[in-house]
Amino acid sequence: MRTHLLIPSLLLLGSLSMATACSSGSSGTAGGTATAAPGSSATASPVRSVDPSKIKGLQIVSDNSEDTSCAWATSYPDVPGATAATEAMKKDVEARLALFRESCADAADASGAELNISHGFLVASGDVLGVRLTTLGGGGVGSGLSRRTYWYDGRAGAYRTALDLVGSGSRSAFVAALKSRLQGREGTDAQTLDQAFADPSLLAGELDDMAFTADGGLRVTFDPGTVGAVPAGSYSVTVPKKTVTPWLSDFGARAQRQSVSPSGSLDLGAAATPTPAVPTHTASGDDDTDCAKVTCVALTFDDGPSTAYTATLLTYLAQYQARATFFTVGQNVVAHPALVRAEVRAGHEVGNHSYSHPDLTRLNSEQVAYQLSRTSAAIKAATGTAPTLFRPPYGALNSTVRRATRLSPVLWTLDTEDWKYPDAAKVAQSVVSKVKRNDVVLMHDIHPTSVAAVPEILRALSAREYHFVTVSHLRSTM
Incomplete structure (x- = not known):
């Protein structure tokens, strides 16, 4: 994956809706784009969508900071059996994050720097797994957009690069076909194309984003600046099924078949993975707490749901009949809708925290609306009810964000x-020692120490006769 010097306003604002569209959910297209790239065709076949909730044992590895001067949010999937692919994603994400944090530390003024790494599934069927990571930003002069696909061959038990989809003896013909389809497109020229593919040893880095379309073609997407002028953005080329099929490796042929006609199940050779139990706590009825007469507090939890910690948190809350508000991230909702249903069933409120946790104030109104509407749709699909509240990532809010949605911030x-101090006792004390009546408390259910702090918070505040209510209930009864 090549690093390019890009202008943040050009790519972060101009490309986010396109990049987020590449993340697959239960609807839409996994590899489609919200806006056509210079090298793409508006009538090109889409990449088939994948429902991640069907992947047994799936965990989404998420982390972020809430430091607005150097904001970052990362996520990638951990699929049972695909350890080598998970490790490759983890290595790349950690390297990107380390470089970003170093640039923030070195910059005289890192204000506004942001790194966002989101994920989407390309195929999860049979013995084939395909995942795309989309990176936006990176801070300072080097901010930009890049994408990379990660493949796993369950039959061989091996991680595969995108280039491994093409047989080694057919790569020259494949590259020639790509160059032929790129020539003459706006922003490209023969010299740039020759330079992009001049060194065969660098091909894996240049051709690192490939996905099969629903009709079997192989779509290659190039990061800005790779095969054309930077202002032109990303370029996509789709080689039709009839042309590309003879060039595919054995793994590529299996990946093509599973992309076109998914088998309906994924078997990567992992030992049987038990499905984590989803809590069955049920609220006893509507909350009749009158916060005008008693002392209330609203506990809120951002960034979930998390298969590792959210279920435990729900159990803690149920033990005290406490209600809370969960501001969920859309890509986690589509992966774990049962946990979101469990939150609602237990009497909690579910709010919108965007689809991939970007700073919404850096986006235009269309991109903000896309982030929020896609998440609201996922919440409604999981629970039957659309949210009415949203919490902007990093608390970043401006007039553009407000106008782009009817949700209440x-x-x-x-x-x-709690993201800064991974210490359960410290997190609990930060609430118990500072809380005031009608406070809205910010926590996260993606951190084990944050969830571990909740029992002490509930115990200590219950002893002081605090009542735990949702944000909407607090607002309506204050």
Whole structure:
């Protein structure tokens, strides 16, 4: 994956809707784009969508900071059996994050720097797994857009690069076909194309984003600046099925078949993976707490649901009959809808926290609407009810964001900074020692120490006769 010097306003604002569209959910297209790239065709066959909730044992590895001066959010999937692919994604994400944090530390003024790494599934069927990671930003002069696909061959038990989809003896013909389809397109020229493919040893880095379309073609997407002028953005080329099929490797042929006609199940040779139990706690009825008469507090949890921690948190809350508000990230909702249903069933409120956790104030109104509407749709699909509240990532809110949605924004009055201090006792004390009546407390259910702090918070505040309510209930009864 090549690093290019790009202008943040050009790519972060101009490409986010396109990049996020590449993340697959239960609807839409996994490899489609919200806006056509210079090298793409508006009538090109889409990449078939994948429902991640059908992947047994799937965990989404998410992390982020809430430091607005150097904001970052990362996610990638951990699929049972595909350890080598998971490790490859983890290595790349950690390297990107380390470079970003280093650039923030070195910059005289890192204000506004952001790194966002999101994921989407290309295929998860038979013995084939395909995942795309989309990176936006990176801070400073080097901010930009890049994408990479990660493949796993369950039959061989091996991680595969995108280039491994093409047989080694057919790569020259494949590259020639790509160059032929790129020539003459706006922003490209023969010299640039020759330079892009001049060194065969660098092909894996240049051709690192490939996915099969629903009709069997192989779509290759190039990061900005790779095969054309940077201002032109990304270029996509689709080699039709009839042309590309003879060039595919054995693994590529299997990946093509599973992309065109998914078998309906994924078997990567992993030992049987038990499905984590989803809590069955059920609210006893509507909350009749009158916060005008008693002392209330609204506990809120961002960035989930998490298969590792959210179920435990729901159990803790149920033990005290406490209600809370969960501001969920869309790509986690589509992966774990049962957990979102469990939140609602237990009497909690589910709000919108965007689809991939970008700073919404850096986007235009269309891109903001896309992030929020896609998440609201996922929540409604999981629970039957669309959310009414949203919390902007990093608390970043401006007039553009407000105008792009009818959702009511929710910030907070007490920040535990639990992302910064992975210490359960410290997190609990940050609430118990500072909380005031009608506070909205910010926490996260993707951190084990944050969830571990909840029992002490509930115990200590219950002893002081606090009542735990949702944000909407607090607002309606204050």
